[in-house]
Amino acid sequence: VNSTLDWKSARFAYEFDFISRNRGFGGLIVEAKYTDVQVNLTAPLINEFARARAPIPALGGIGRVYVVPNISITGEVTGFKLPDSIDSRYGGHYVDVDVYGTxxxxxxxxxxxxxxxxxxxxLVKQDNGSFTLKGMYFAAVLRY
Known part of the structure; x- marks a missing residue:
């Protein structure tokens, strides 16, 4: 069995920091994410795929504390929920939690x-799906 996952995502966000101090800040985030996910499974007798594309609005918050001037700890949470109680044919949720040190x-x-x-x-009519990713990460930070 061969499988592929192709995930493209774009994020457009506005952040308003209502608390701003020398040692950190706290704020609100309003954003729109566009996600395009495609999964393919190929076996000797069968070929299956699924694709989901959607714009996702989200609200959230961010906070950062500078432990010393060049080291910070940041927490960010954004999310959106469309309850299926409004219309039982449609629903969805999106929660993104990111805690990191720089x-x-x-x-x-x-x-x-x-x-x-x-x-x-x-959930869109008879079609539904769920996706969860979680784990540690490391990255380089380059600014101009």
Missing amino acids: VNFTNNIGVKGGYRSLDMGY
Whole structure:
């Protein structure tokens, strides 16, 4: 059995920091995400696939604390829920939680590592699906 997962995502967000201090900030996030996910399963006698594309509005919050001037800890949560109690044929949810630490070596270069959890699901008439990702990650930070 061969399988492939092709996931494309774009995020357009606005962040308003209602608390802003030298040692950190806290704010609200309003965003629109566009997600395009395609999964293919191929076996000797069968070929199956599923594809889901959707714009997803989301609201959330962010907070960051600077432990020392070049080291920060950040937490961000965004989400959206369309309850199926409004119309039993349609529903969905999207929750994205990201907690990470950043070490900045200069104003332009740093590293970050954290834990991210992404949980989404949808219901459109007779079609439904769910998807969960979670785990640790590490990344380089490059700014211009």
